[in-house]
Amino acid sequence: MKKYFASIKDYSGYVQLNKRQKIIIASVLVTIGLIVSTQTTSFLYAKFRLIFVLGIIGYLLSLWALWEGMSKTKAIILLILPTFYTISVASFYFLLPVRWLTRLPVAFLFSVSFYTLLLSQNVFNVASLRTIPLYRAASTSSFVFTIITAFFLYNVIFAFNLPFYLNGVVVLLLSFLLILQVLWSVKMENITGQMITYSFILGLLIGEGAVALSFWPVAPTIWSLALSTYMYILLGIVNDFLRERLNKKNIKEYIFVGVFILTFSFLVTSWSG
8 A cells, every 4th residue: 555655656746747847738728729719610709709718718827837936916917918918819810811821830939939928927937036047038028028919909909990089098908007017027026106107107108199090091000010119119218217227329229110110100001091
């Protein structure tokens, strides 16, 4: 009997997963859910319900993969980006042609990117407890994923053809959450009034930008590109300011990007209707 229980104990130790293995499994399972969900229904309402469910699955699997060292604050803040990234890519995935030749490469890219994203969030999870050398790379990765996620989400919002004021409200709320998790990663402490204030003000500015662009005859891609660039500039300046890295060179780069995208948007806009 003792040998039997000893063998069970050895087996349980053998199958115990480390954090990297959990991240790989979570990435694969979310990708499978992404592929399967697009093959189950053709009704628009059902598609958005599946996207919402997939977002919950992405959250739960991310929580499971990053559970070690997780606190209540991190369980909310750290998982905003993986959840929203899953929802944004799933929304875009539904728009692709129903061909495996198109969807499989996108699913593969999503799996790799989701794995990279969870690795970045894991760095924040660990860096909040002790200093590690990968923090700066994780910050850059998280910032890029935030802008990409915002681009996809703004594209979906525009596709709903909402009234201008609802565009502003929805963009404000989504931008607030995305910005909050980026600002939290600067010091990785409890959520402060300063973080909430900065996040709300930046979200409000982007929401106002969405209202203004609602009267601009642009394509959905240009609408979302302009808004995500606006977020890139505002969030980049505030992020660099909080990290004490803001200088004239950075500001000039942000201005250049803004002027370039604004000029591009003007050139590709059909003003004749």
